Each structure stands twice: as C-alpha cells, then as structure tokens.
Amino acid sequence: MSGNTFGTLFTVTTAGESHGPALVAIVDGCPPGLPLTTADLQYDLDRRKPGTSRHTTQRQEPDEVEILSGVFEGITTGTPIGLLIRNTDQKSKDYSAIKDLFRPAHADYTYHHKYGVRDYRGGGRSSARETAMRVAAGAIAKKYLATQGIRIRGYMSQLGPIEIPFKTWDSVEQNAFFCPDPDKVPELEAYMDQLRRDQDSVGARITLVADGVPPGLGEPIFDRLDAELAYALMSVNAVKGVEIGAGFASIAQRGTEHRDELTPEGFLSNNAGGVLGGISSGQPVVAHLALKPTSSITTPGRSIDVAGNPVDVITKGRHDPCVGIRATPIAEAMMALVLMDHVLRHRAQNADVRVTTPILGQL
C-alpha cells in the first residue's frame, strides 16, 4: 500500500490537498444495513471545523460532505462509501513568497526532498486540512461501534503548561477547548489570548477513552490493539507521542503498583489502559497523545531556500495557534477507525469462540 489507506478490513483511503478543488475518501468494508446520512458525518465535521472560536484559524470551510456511493435509501449496502468535501475558501493569495523556501518545522523540506515537486499552497497534502476526511470516516465507524455498545470520547488534558484534570464529560462539548472542567476554561482562554499577542503557539495533550470495548480486540503479535492505536494516533499531524494507560509513568512504577489486579467484581485499576498483551481486556481503552506547537507563527525564524541560501521566514495566513484545540475529534476518529477495524478482524477468526468466564469491568 502506498500510504494513504488506513486499516485492514475497514479501510479508509483519502486524497486531497489544502488548496486543491476537493477532499475525497473511500471507506471500504462497512457492514451492510447501517442507517447512515450526511448528518451523521456532519456532527463531528462541525466539531472539527475551523473558525468556530477566536482560538482557531479563521479560514471558513463549511466542510459539507456528500455521500457518493455505498448508501441506498439511507442504509449502507456493504459496497464502498465515497465521500466528497469541496474546498471553498482556498484564498487566492500569493504563495510565491514560500514557494521556494522551507518553513521551519513544516513538511516543506521533507516533501521537497521526497517528491521533488510539491503543492506548496497552504501545505498541500501535508496540511491538517486532510483530517476532515479522517473525521468523516471516523464518524461512520463511530456509528457502527455504537450499535456494538462502544463509545469513544476525548478531551483536552493539557494546554501548554496548564494541566487539566478530568472532571466531567458534560463540560467537554460546552467550550471551544474540549475541556472537561468548566472552571478551567477562563484560564485557557486567557492563556490563548496572551499567546496570540506573543505571536507564538503551544502544544497540547489529548486523552481518549473508549467505553464498552469487549475483551478480545487486537491481533498479536504485531497488530496489537495498542500498536495500531499508536500508529493511528501518531499519523495525525503534529502528534509527537502516544501513551496507552499509564504510559510513560509506567517507567517508574513497580510491578506491584502497575499490575491491575482482578476480582470477581472487576479490575481494581486500569494502568494497562484496557489492553493486555495487545488485546482489549474489557476495561475502558485509554490513550493519550502529545501535539507539538503549531509551526505556522509570525515570529520570524531562520531557514534556507531550495538553493540552500539562508532566509528569514514568517508564516502569514490563517493558522491555529494551538493545533491541539481542534485535535479531539480527529483523535477520536482515529481511535474509532482502529476499533472498527479490529471488531471486524476479531469477528472473522474468532466467531466460534464461546467462553463462559465473566467479562470484568473496572471497579
């Protein structure tokens, strides 16, 4: 495969550049019989879309998705689902300023060396604009997973230096940050306002939780559920780290502390993050991801041009000062794609397995 297809049985193939005519995706492997309309996709697309608060890019994209195939009379047919989103706000600004140089921390330099030719307008294929299609495809997965009792949710657990302990899911959809604590929101807003004044950007941490995941998902030894999550989440723009459960905190833990003991009433803790030996345990699947600060900032930086000459770069235009703010729905979508794929993969080979051992939740 050539890099733009995700998944084994539930596959998502995407195409499209930031400033090209459209984004397109083909979702293959969706089971037949699922009710599906554009409204199902639009909900998450709207959660991701730019321009909904002053803390994100002001590019205006309605991100209206069209279903081209695979759905008949409102029901999936088992044939591939074609999705189309037209780009509408590709500003006809002059890109000649960045055409022949490399913005620091962008993919300009690496695309140039890899492909020799690149669509430099707005980052082309390397722009986070492509994540719109991940979200649309993820929404299909989410809808199917819901029929299996699986729910995926995410929230911002850190913004720059500000840690955000989880308080309540009720808060998450009530603010522009996917912040799970309403009392923290003013602090986040103040921080972002100052950041804009500083002409700078900052990173963030997102936490994902999937509830209702049955035990058994994941295909060792390579396609472990945690390994596939790491792959999926690290493939999102700006992500520099992924943890499952206790993650890096496991390093300093002792075995007596880390191991999640089992009782007939349930697991006593969830340091594993719901994955043991690469297979879901029935506990909530928990992952964290680290997003780096946006590379597009107006503070000048040193760089070179294609000929190797030194230049100073300022990235103008409309950019998110913290890409992490809009990352929650994207990360949720990627987790949904992984779980969906593994529901199907598990079903293929283990359809006849029947164990009577109780499924444990977390106490």
Next chain:
Amino acid sequence: MSGNTFGTLFTVTTAGESHGPALVAIVDGCPPGLPLTTADLQYDLDRRKPGTSRHTTQRQEPDEVEILSGVFEGITTGTPIGLLIRNTDQKSKDYSAIKDLFRPAHADYTYHHKYGVRDYRGGGRSSARETAMRVAAGAIAKKYLATQGIRIRGYMSQLGPIEIPFKTWDSVEQNAFFCPDPDKVPELEAYMDQLRRDQDSVGARITLVADGVPPGLGEPIFDRLDAELAYALMSVNAVKGVEIGAGFASIAQRGTEHRDELTPEGFLSNNAGGVLGGISSGQPVVAHLALKPTSSITTPGRSIDVAGNPVDVITKGRHDPCVGIRATPIAEAMMALVLMDHVLRHRAQNADVRVTTPILGQL
C-alpha cells in the same frame, strides 16, 4: 493480514510459542546480493538472549539460529529467508497451577477471551520469547541498512526512577543495562539487587537513534515514518508509550522553541526527532519508548480463575525483574525493520526524483 506479519515490502512473519518446539520466521523482500551468515544474526541474538547477567531471567537459551533458505553461497538471492530457532530450555515444570487462572497484567485473561484456548506454558505466544525472531530479522535489516550508511543504536535512558543522561556510545555495550554512562552502572546494579530482594519489578525507558537516514523516508498521510515507528515499537511486549523527538515535552513547548530552524550549515536543533510531516529530514531519527514493570513477580496478587472465582496468584519461574534491560536490541530491531521497509518503499516510487537542494545534518 492476521497480525503476525510486519511490513509492506520488507516483511517479517513469525510464529512460535515460549514452550513450543521452535520459533520460526520468514523474512521476505530482502534485496538480492547481500552477504549474510548466521553470525550476522547471532550478534544481536546474543545481545538479547537471557541469562547473561544476574539481572535477567536465568532461562538458558543459546538462541542459535539456522538459515533455511534465501541465502546461496553466502549471498541473499531475493527469495524469502527462513529462520529457525529451536527452544531448548522449556522446563518440564508443572503448569497446572496457572492453567486455569489469570496472572494480573499478563495476557492470560485476554487470550482466554479472544481465542478460548491457549498455550499457558510460559505465556505461550504472548511471551517475550518471540522477540528473538524480531531481533534475528532486524539484524538482516541492519546489515542492509549499513550498506546504505544507516546505523541504528539504542540505550537505556531510565531505569525505574533513575534517569540516565546520555554520555557515550562507548559505554553502551560494556554493561548489562545498555547504559550509556559507565558511572551510572553501580547505581543500576544496586537498584536491581534491592528490587530482587523486594520481590518486585520496575519499568524502564529506552532511547533509539538512527544516524545516516536520508531525507525522504515515510509515506504520508497514514504510513508516516513516525507512525510506523510508533506501531513497531508499541508492538513490543510491555511497551506503554512511544515518543518521537521531543515527544511529550512538546506539549509545554512554544512554537518558537520547538521548531528546528534551518541554516545552510544544518538544523539548529532536533525537537522533531528527524521526522517532519511524517518524512525523514536527514537529521538523526530519535525515538523513546516506555516499558512497564514485569508482570511476573513473586509478591502475591489478587486475581480470578476461569470460572470467575477469586484467587491469589504468585508467578514463580524464571523471569526478568525489568524487561527493559533486554529491550534495547529488540527496540533497535524494530526500528531497523521500519527503516528497511521505508527505504524500499521510498525507492519504488521516487526513484527518479533528483533534487539539488543540499541535505542538512544537525549542527
């Protein structure tokens, strides 16, 4: 694919249980013409193998590998390379004690639910014993990568609470910990000795560095180099987190700090860890992984049996008190497999690309 094949063009398929007759692997896609002998594989197998110090399991496995195919007169032929390692020290101990119960933090519970039937002897397929084949396959990749000027090395950067700043590669192969600072070794030994007396285990952090990686490796948007590294490294037993470059520290960084500026003399820093937009930049590729504490400890823990009844579990036998100690060659092998695969993938599609822009190293 069913989970036991790694890679797209340079593929490694493995089989084998901890206490079965043998481990076996098929490495497909190795370019023809590479000189290869068992000695090339044995070097890393010996670095990984158990029983070389008092800080690892005392199971004695010579891990002697046989090349069954794909090599003719000492040269690879382009046909698949079959590898075989017989298990020799599967102690005939009585496993009936753990047959019907689930050791906390092990894969017992999840394998039971997924497959209904499992080889419970020594963890079966979920045992880290299977990593021997990863190391053997990785050694082939390493040898080929060396012909391309790429070198992969790793070291332990943290043992439990003890952080180990990098000092010198010269130290790494001189101690049982892959510790890059000879002065730290006594502290590590003392810690491990105390840990054993405590009948406990602990986690560790491994750092990997690949030098000589050319710009251009990685296939966005999903099969990014960093995403594939995350997948590969998270698939190793006990790994709970993966970082690229600055990793989780990126969260609190500002854009002006994180972005690696470019000058004609080279990049000024390497927060990116050598990957931009999912493609190698020509800088060293740097990854970190977190390993959890070993689950097999002799301090009793609460659990249940297959009928759901509460039991107390003690894991006897021969186990590593810190799986991280032997993890460095395994992690190196996985990075080698990823880079090897991406060298081939990049070559396939971009063979004709010729750019004159200079390749930058790190200052």
Next chain:
Amino acid sequence: MSGNTFGTLFTVTTAGESHGPALVAIVDGCPPGLPLTTADLQYDLDRRKPGTSRHTTQRQEPDEVEILSGVFEGITTGTPIGLLIRNTDQKSKDYSAIKDLFRPAHADYTYHHKYGVRDYRGGGRSSARETAMRVAAGAIAKKYLATQGIRIRGYMSQLGPIEIPFKTWDSVEQNAFFCPDPDKVPELEAYMDQLRRDQDSVGARITLVADGVPPGLGEPIFDRLDAELAYALMSVNAVKGVEIGAGFASIAQRGTEHRDELTPEGFLSNNAGGVLGGISSGQPVVAHLALKPTSSITTPGRSIDVAGNPVDVITKGRHDPCVGIRATPIAEAMMALVLMDHVLRHRAQNADVRVTTPILGQL
C-alpha cells in the same frame, strides 16, 4: 483489504454505483513528476464509453473525469490522485419490477445473499459502469509505462463463433469492435444485427499484448506476473477465463513444441506469453480473456423472487448485446495496472541488480 482496492504499490480504490450520483477513485502511488491532464484519461474513457455505435448500449454518459488532487500545475506530485465522474444519465425509470427478483446470470441473487440489502437500480455496484474508473486509472498507468517504453494494446480476437485472426494494429481503432482485420468488420456487424433481432447476446474473446516489458517483473511465488494478470482480468465483469501465451492449447503441446528456445538473436517463439516462472522474460506479454454473453436480454427467462417463488424475467433497459465489444480498453487498463504495480515492486527490491546478459526480444 475489503475488495475495492487493487494493487500493492500502485493502488486503485474505487467506489460508485451504476445509478448513484457519481463514480470515484483514488489512485495512490503514482510517481511524482509525471505530466498529467484530464485529456490523458479522457482518451481511453471515450474508447470505453457507451453509445458510440449501434452495437452497444444507448445509455448516454459523457464520462467526463475531474482530477481532484495529486496533480499540481499539470504534474503529479506523488500524493494520491482523486478522480470523479458524475453519473448523468441515470434514467428515473421504475425499478420496482426487478427490485424483488433475481435476473438469471446477474449478481442479484448473490448480492442479496451476501449483503441482505442492495442497490438494484441498474445492477448497482455490480454493473460494468464501475469499469469507467478502471479505465481512468489505467490511463495513468499507461502514461507512466510509456515513459518506461512499455505499450499495452488489445483487440477482439473472437466474437461469438467468429474467430478473428490478428492482421494489423492499424485496424483496431478504426471500428467499433477493436477488430484487427478491417475485412472482418462487415461480418461482425451482420452478426450483431442478427443477434439483436434474435433478442439474444453473445460472448467474445479479447487478446492483450504488452510490448517493451523489461525482464524481471513479477514477484514469485504467489505474486507472479501471470497470476496477477489472471486476478486482474478475471475481476472484470463477465470474464470467465484467462490464458497466458499458449494458454489452454499448452495441454496438448509436447515439451519440445512448447518450450521457447533461446538464441543470441532472440527467443524462437512465445508460447510462454512473455512470462517464465512468474517473471517477465522481455518478450511481449500476451494474455487472452473470455467474456460471457450479456445477461441482460429481453428473451424471458425463469427465475425466483426473494420469497423463493417462481417468476419469469425479462431484462428491459439499455444493454450491450455483447459486453466484449467495449471490453478492450477495460482489459488494457487492468493489464496496465498490473504492469505498473510490478514496475514499482521490482524497482523497490532489485534496484542494485546489474546483469550484463543481453535482453532478448522475439525473432
């Protein structure tokens, strides 16, 4: 993968139903730097499109393709190429007559059993309408292959009972049948006119020839070039048989007759069809395919409905009386996709191979 993606490194994923809003495809893995415009795709689309003579369906589809991504300033960028063709002539006829019954020799019965739900309008996904996207994608492959000196051509070698010996390529594009002998065309026309009067349909045989294929393409032991061609060609609607070179005639051949002897001036024959041991030999690659008669005919046939009751079926509408007539560009496209994929696969692993043995053509 879920069945709608073709290829390993040069992949084509398609979606779209006969009477849905559009056909869509994503072509991934095209090397960067290839000049490409919609005109390059339109040439073959026009060769395939319906309604160009009285011998094919009268459905009017301009089959105008839009390139959505992957091409910048007329040059491929190495990123995936999105393709879109809107359906324009989905007649709003009443399909209730066929909604609940199964047309003999159609996919109605099997789609019903597989998916439970199906888009019955015009055959839905099982319609040959989807081959438009194969042709568009194949045109990209053809264009790249031409830069490597590889040319793919096809012709009709049999129409129903009428065998058509090859005479000249010059004739092939000069008639509605892709017939390589202009003197045969009146006979074919008369046969088709009678067939229409008989309200019946008939099969056909297509022959494909690829010139300029270098030795070395094909990946034994499973992904042999001939095996991949068989897969690709058998995946085309209505195809019931595939031969390479002498094909079924090999059965009665003796070894002394079949083997293609080699001389310094070239091979003395081409019974192998340009493939030995699954790898191209440098001779022309030759394949033949058999297409069954169209299933949609107006002569009544016995069938059942979804409840299992007997019914009589007449397939009205606009249909090809011989699907083989339009099959040549489709078959060429599939051969192009296979060769393109194998050019890339071969390049990945054998980039360093240099042999001085001469490449032989055919005498």
Next chain:
Amino acid sequence: MSGNTFGTLFTVTTAGESHGPALVAIVDGCPPGLPLTTADLQYDLDRRKPGTSRHTTQRQEPDEVEILSGVFEGITTGTPIGLLIRNTDQKSKDYSAIKDLFRPAHADYTYHHKYGVRDYRGGGRSSARETAMRVAAGAIAKKYLATQGIRIRGYMSQLGPIEIPFKTWDSVEQNAFFCPDPDKVPELEAYMDQLRRDQDSVGARITLVADGVPPGLGEPIFDRLDAELAYALMSVNAVKGVEIGAGFASIAQRGTEHRDELTPEGFLSNNAGGVLGGISSGQPVVAHLALKPTSSITTPGRSIDVAGNPVDVITKGRHDPCVGIRATPIAEAMMALVLMDHVLRHRAQNADVRVTTPILGQL
C-alpha cells in the same frame, strides 16, 4: 507484500528452495479450536509427493511435516502455525553444467535478470518443490472448511490430447493420474510410457469442484471469488490458463444458453461455475486449469549462456514428464486457501446479514 504470502485473513507465507535445507511455512489466521495433527497434513502431502508411480519423478522425499507452533494439545490456538519439511534427497550432483546457462522454458533466464544471483540447484525457488508447503497449508484450510460443510475435490480432465470426461469420484484416488474414469487409465499409462520413450513431456488439464460453498463468498469488485481463484491457480508452477464454469466456451455461447435459470427447486445449469458477480451462488464452484508440458526434457534444445553465447541444453536429472499428474492436490490446496480466506472475509463484514430467501443448489 513481497510475493511469498498468500491471502488476506488466512495467510500462508512460504520459504524454501528445492535443494536447500528445508521448506518452511507460516499459516496465520486459522481460527482457534480446530483439532489438527500432522496426519491431517500428511494425507495430502502423500498424494502430491514424488516417486509414487513410474510416471512421476523418482526423487525420494518423504515430505514429513513438523508442526512448530500454533497447535496445543492437538487443538489450534489461533496463533500462527509454523510448518517445517526438511529436504532429504538433494542429490549432490554436479550442477556446474547448468549454472551459467538458461534452460528453455525454465525460470533460469528470468530469475537471472531479476535477481542477478540465483540458487541454480534443481531450479531453486522456482522448483515445484515449493508446492509441498502449499499442500500442507491447504490441508489445514480443507480441514476447517469441512467443519463448514465445504468439500474440495479435483481430477485430471485431460492428459495431452486425451480428454477425460468425468465419470466417478470413486476412481480418482485409485490411480496415479487422479483420473475419474477407471477405464481410461490404461490409455493414460500407455501414453505416458510412449512419451518417456520419446524423451518428451506433455500438458494436462485439471478440474476442481467445491461442494457446499454457501452463497456470499467473494469481495467485489476486485477480490471477486473467481478473480482470487484465477490468481491462486495461475500462481501454481506450469499453469497457463484458468477457467471458471463454462470458461472459454462462454465465448460462443448465447445469453439464452449461458444464463443459469433459477427455479424454486434449484439452478437449472451451472455455466457460471458457482460464481455470479464475483460472489459464490451456492452452486458448486467449478474451475479448470491448463498446465504446460514439463520443461525438463532430455531432448536437446537451443539456448544461450549468461554471456549470450549459443548453447545446446539437455536437462538431465529426475523430472516429471507431465507435471499435471501431481498437480491435482496442489490445485485443490490453492482452491482451499482461497475459499478459507473468503469464508473469514465474508464473516467479518456480513455477520449480521440474515436473509430468508432459500439457498438453491443445482438440480
């Protein structure tokens, strides 16, 4: 993938050369809970193995298979199954005579050009010896398919010029030819004896029938069941053609003749060979394959050496005068692998589909 792995969910990866130390395979994706012993594999291995009659090669290989993993206490565990067959009769004959030249119709020339280096002993990887592993893996698939009511059988339907109409399955295992008509056997034996005296070889045709295949297997539009069968069967050494159902005879058929009408009592014919629109119909799946005459004959033939000089070649050694004689179990195995894979693939995505329409057999 690099060519030596077959399948999507039930995958078989093989390695091994004709005169290397061993053949090895890894079968991944076998559902857990299947009773499996080496005896299950040995039955078909013995049917394929050489030296069982005077009409096949006299190489003596017991082909004893060892199961290295994936089976515990006689039951598959869902983990990959490693298989090993040691080569025992690699005669230490001098291969220097063929080392630097290309035997006509062999893979020598193409392997040389592709890989630059090759194991020339007995054909190396291109030898039909590798099919032993296909047979072993196929036996696992057959055993599982039997639990689903699916049975795969094959027979020789033509030997050189002698057509063999099907008479009875009872005869097939009673003679060296897999001939379904006991009265034909003397004619076949006489033909083969004369052929040996002529120092020549001949082709054959094999017919495969799978009974009990449920409707619904196959994944359009590319991974159709017939397309996958064509791929699988064409990947077998010496195969030059594949047909499904009426195959090439479909060309001259009219639609009224070809279409298999349906009645409540069943289909009235099976020109489709059990596949409609790429999906199994519930009728028997029928395929035919054409095998070319053996290339290894002692009648001298013209060729060239690696330097391009003309040479005369005689292929000495132990060879089958008709590779088709031993091909039946190999072809059965490939059909089993395809059906097995598609049983799993179908199950993954269509587990919830429930239709009440009756499943039709053939009248």
